Amino acid sequence: MLAVVGILAFTLFPIYFMLTTAFSARASSGTDNLIPRHLTFRHFTEAMSSGFSHYLVNSAFVTIAVVVISCLLALLGAVAMARFRFRMRTTMLVLVLVVQMLPAEALVIPLFLQMKDLRMLNSLIGLTIVYIAFALPFAIWNLRGFVAAVPVELEEAAYLDGCSWFRMFRSVLLPLVTPGLIATSAFSFVMAWEEFTFAMTFLSEDSKMTVGIGLKQFFGAHVNDWGGLMAASTMVTIPVMVVFVLAQRKLAAGLVAGAVK
Structure with missing residues (x-):
């Protein structure tokens, strides 16, 4: 004890x-x-008035876009991996796992050069695309287990009742994989909300900064604003806590159910 x-x-x-x-x-x-x-509450009001509220808006935009787009693409990819048979299917699964194992720091320079060629540096849209690329491997691999755990007979019964594939997907498959979708969304949220390395590398204008970089403004050359820093850190932590508190039941059930077939 x-x-x-x-x-x-x-x-x-x-x-x-x-x-x-x-x-x-x-x-x-x-x-x-x-x-x-x-x-x-002086430190909170001073932090918001110093421009940190704009960083919160930028991070919210990027995070919501990453969660919605990555979960949608991951769910479709997981269905394709679990239900359809095609050439090099196993190879693609292995490649998804290999990409997940690569450290993000090893890909900073190649991605920076690629974003530079695409003229997407210093852009929240470009940063969102990078985050989606990193969120997809884990999301696809995780959701594939949930889709594979759904009996094929349920889908066949829906087809016999006259459902199209999209109706079956919306009414049968999607409700059954919702716990896995919530778990995947929570991890995608944390990854995009708290990420620092790529945001620091790809963004240069102050108006495009996210909260991870925005915390730097409280560090000075000789004096640090510890009160403002901790107030801003508290505001960054609250959304993560809220997401996990609201999704804790589905999150725990999703992580366990995805491993059982």
Whole structure:
């Protein structure tokens, strides 16, 4: 029991420290903020007025686009991989897995040159395309297990009742793979919302920055705005917590159900 409490305290302490510094009236960061005497929302208002709200809007646009497009494409790809038989099907599955294993840092320079040739540098649309490319391998591989777990007889029964393929897909297959779709959406959300490396590499204008890069504005050459930094970090953390709290049941069921056929 003591070990569990110790691990839990060790895990939650950074979050507690972030919140106490964000709400503390003192601007410094250290042990003097562990138990703040005076609470204030000043750091939040100053962070929003400094332009961080614009970074939140940019990240929201990119993240929503990544989640919607990647899940749609991944679901169609998973259906094709699980239901249709075609040449080089196994090879494509292996290639999807290999792409998933590649570290993102190894692809920064090739993707930068490709985006440069496509004239999509310093563009939120270009950054969205890159995120979708990285989200798709895991999404396809994960959703394929859910589609394969659905009995083919259910689809055949729908065809016998006069359903077209799209009607069967909407009324039969889609509701059964919804837990897997929610799990995939949650991981795509976290990947796009908190990503830093590609956003830092591809974006240069301040108006196009996302929250990962926006946190840098609180670091100065000689002085750091710890209160503003922790307030902004809190605002970045809240959407992730909300997504996982709302999707926790479907997320747990989806991760388990996808491995059982």
